[in-house]
Amino acid sequence: MTASDEERFARAALCAVAEPGEALLGRLIARVGPCGALAVVRGEEPPPDGVVIGDGGHRRLTAWRARLRAADTDADLAVCERLGGRIVCPGDPEWPVTLDDLGDRRPYALWLRGPADLRYACLRSVAIVGARAASPYGLRIAAELGAELADAGWSVVSGGALGIDAAAHRGALAADGQTVAVFANGVDRFYPPRNEALFVEMLHQGLLVSESPPGTDPSRPRFLVRNRVIAALTKGTVVVEAAVRSGALNTAAHARDLGRVLMAVPGPVGSRSSAGCHRLLREVPPARCVTAVAEILEEVGRIGTDLAPVPRGPVLPRDMLDPVTRAVLEALPARGAAGPAQIAVKAGVDLTTASGRLGQLSAAGFIERTTGGWRLRRRPAQPDPTP
The missing domain is CATH 1.10.10.10 (Winged helix-like DNA-binding domain superfamily/Winged helix DNA-binding domain)
Structure with missing residues (x-):
C-alpha cells in the first residue's frame, strides 16, 4: 500500500529532526505510525504505552523538538522535486523490503535521485566496499568486479567514497550496468567533491540515495550509520581491500548481523591495505574468500544455478x-x-x-x-x- 501524502510529509519531517537509525523513533513509528510519531515529537501527543522513553529518550525528544522548529519540510520536498528526485517510503512500490530487516533502525524514508527503480535494482545486487586509500591492486579488482557483476545483470551498491567505492561504481557504469551510491549527506550535495563527475554520470544511469533531506552535510557518525543501509539493500557484501581500522569492516559487521553473505578478497600477505580482509577470513565464522565474480555469484545467486566452475590447470x-x-x-x-x-x-x-x-x-x-x-x-x- 502506497504511503499517503500526509504520511510522506511526516516521514520527510522526521528525516530532518532525527539522525538516521534512531531506534526510539523507529519504535514510535512502528507503534503509532509516522503521523503519530511526529505528533509526539511536536508535543501534541504523549508517548504511547509500551514505548519506554527514559531519561535519554526525553533528551532526544527535546532535541528533536528544537530541530523541528528550525526545519522546513516543504522546502526540502520542493528542492528534491526541483532536482528531479523523489522521496520513497515504506509501503511504496519502490521501497526495498529488505530494509525491513533493520527493525527499529529501518530508515524513516529515503531520498532518491536517478532513473533506476531502487527496489528492482536491489533484487539482484551486491555491495562492494573497501578502503578510501586503496592500492592499485584494490582499485583494479574493484573495477573488474563491478564491471563483471554488471555484465551478469547484477547491480553494484556502494558508498560513493574515494578508492574502492568509486572504482566499483565506475566499473559498473563502464559495463552499462546499474549502480547505487548510498550517501551520508543530502542527495543535492556531491561528497566527496572529487567524485562529482561520477555522481553526475550516475544520475543518468543509476541512483543516489540518502536517509537525510537535501542540504544535510556529511558527518563521521552518518557514514557509519549509513553502512547498515548498504548491507541491508544487498544480497551480500564484498570487502575488496580494508585496513584493520577501516569503515568497510563496519559494513561487514552489519552484513553479518543481518544474515547477508559476507565475502572478502585476499591481498598480498604483507599488505596493510588487506589486513582487514585477512582478519575477516580468519574470524569465526569466516567471510567467504572470493577472487572472481563467478565465486561471488555462487554465494549470492540461486542454489544449483549460479555455481562457479571448478578452477582447473592447463590440460596437458x-x-x-x-x-x-x-x-x-x-x-x-x-x-x-x-x-x-x-x-x-x-x-x-x-x-x-x-x-x-x-x-x-x-x-x-x-x-x-x-x-x-x-x-x-x-x-x-x-x-x-x-x-
Whole structure:
C-alpha cells in the first residue's frame, strides 16, 4: 500500500529532526505510525504505552523538538522535486523490503535521485566496499568486479567514497550496468567533491540515495550509520581491500548481523591495505574468500544455478590418455631406458598390453625406442590430432 501524502510529509519531517537509525523513533513509528510519531515529537501527543522513553529518550525528544522548529519540510520536498528526485517510503512500490530487516533502525524514508527503480535494482545486487586509500591492486579488482557483476545483470551498491567505492561504481557504469551510491549527506550535495563527475554520470544511469533531506552535510557518525543501509539493500557484501581500522569492516559487521553473505578478497600477505580482509577470513565464522565474480555469484545467486566452475590447470597432452596408457607412460624411468617386461611389471599390466601401449605412446611422440629399451622423449612432441 502506497504511503499517503500526509504520511510522506511526516516521514520527510522526521528525516530532518532525527539522525538516521534512531531506534526510539523507529519504535514510535512502528507503534503509532509516522503521523503519530511526529505528533509526539511536536508535543501534541504523549508517548504511547509500551514505548519506554527514559531519561535519554526525553533528551532526544527535546532535541528533536528544537530541530523541528528550525526545519522546513516543504522546502526540502520542493528542492528534491526541483532536482528531479523523489522521496520513497515504506509501503511504496519502490521501497526495498529488505530494509525491513533493520527493525527499529529501518530508515524513516529515503531520498532518491536517478532513473533506476531502487527496489528492482536491489533484487539482484551486491555491495562492494573497501578502503578510501586503496592500492592499485584494490582499485583494479574493484573495477573488474563491478564491471563483471554488471555484465551478469547484477547491480553494484556502494558508498560513493574515494578508492574502492568509486572504482566499483565506475566499473559498473563502464559495463552499462546499474549502480547505487548510498550517501551520508543530502542527495543535492556531491561528497566527496572529487567524485562529482561520477555522481553526475550516475544520475543518468543509476541512483543516489540518502536517509537525510537535501542540504544535510556529511558527518563521521552518518557514514557509519549509513553502512547498515548498504548491507541491508544487498544480497551480500564484498570487502575488496580494508585496513584493520577501516569503515568497510563496519559494513561487514552489519552484513553479518543481518544474515547477508559476507565475502572478502585476499591481498598480498604483507599488505596493510588487506589486513582487514585477512582478519575477516580468519574470524569465526569466516567471510567467504572470493577472487572472481563467478565465486561471488555462487554465494549470492540461486542454489544449483549460479555455481562457479571448478578452477582447473592447463590440460596437458598426457591428461588425454586413458588410464592404462597413462600407467604405462608413468612406468618409464625419468632417466635412462627400460625394456617392455620391466615396464609391464611396474605399470601392473601384462606384456602384450604394455607392448601395444608403448607403440601407441611412440606414435604419439611421448617416448622413443633406443638400443637399451624405451625412454621418454627429451621434448615430447604434441600428439597429432588427425586420425
